Amino acid sequence: MHPEKYSSPPILTAQDMLDAGYPARRRRAAPQTVLIFMSKTMMDHAVRITAATQSSRVPASVFLPRRTTGVGLLGNIGVGGASVVAHLELLAAWGVKQVVLAGTAGGLLPSIHFEDIVIPSQSFRNDGVSDHYLPPAEWAVPSLKLNQTLAAGLTQIQSKKARSIPFPAIHEAPVWTTASVFRETQAEVKAFGQQGMVAVEMETASLFAAAERLNIAASAVLVISDSLATGTHQLAPKQHQLNQVLYQVTKTLIHLFKH
Secondary structure: OOOOOOOOOOOOOHHHHHHHOOOOOOOOOOOOOOOEEOOOHHHHHHHHHHOEEEOOHHHHHOEEEHHHOOOOEEEEEOOOOOHHHHHHHHHHHHHHOOEEEEEEEHHHHHHOOOOOEEEEEEEEEOOOHHHHOOOOOOOEEEOOOHHHHHHHHHHHHHHHOOOOOOOEEEEEEEEEOOOOOOHHHHHHHHHHHHHHHHHHEOOOOOOHHHHHHHHEEEEEEEEEEEOOOOEEEEEEOHHHHHHHHHHHHHHHHHHHOOO
């Protein structure tokens, strides 16, 4: 990185883009929270649950629910940290105060089962984007307050569901953020699993680093949809069961952050 990377101002900013495309007099007020769905299934669930719609007065392709306020929905934005962070920049310029990313991840340990839920406690910065926002380091960290809110809300649902149907385990643990889904090697999976990382995904380190730089709270919830723990790639065998968990997590997130 250039030695003045973190002190020199950018030439083009998200505020410039926002003002050009959505002048202040035309754009809707920002919701406090935006839920970023990396899973199309979860985004579809969220839109149906809230009857959300898009508007020409709402930036960053955010959906605003008809049935609730205080929360926006963002999905279908592609894969990877660069896309998430570009949208985060626009959300922060708009006035959004906190974001929660929801999606799927691959398990790295035999003890992490399909449909388990992971709340990242920190994300290993193997992403290629976070270094543009924070000086090089091993980890990016989420908002502790948001993590506590997520853990409490999901644990409450878990205790209720346990009375009727099985509900997956919830882990608050480190994860590995990679930039290349086809370069997750056996050596890395073994080493990072031994270091306590429970899952691999492609966005959270980028999100957490950019959020820290932009002074916006960020956290994430990941559902295990596949596994690399055996040295081979395995998909969740019960897709209907995975979809049920994705629906329940989506519904819980909306309940936690709506007004």
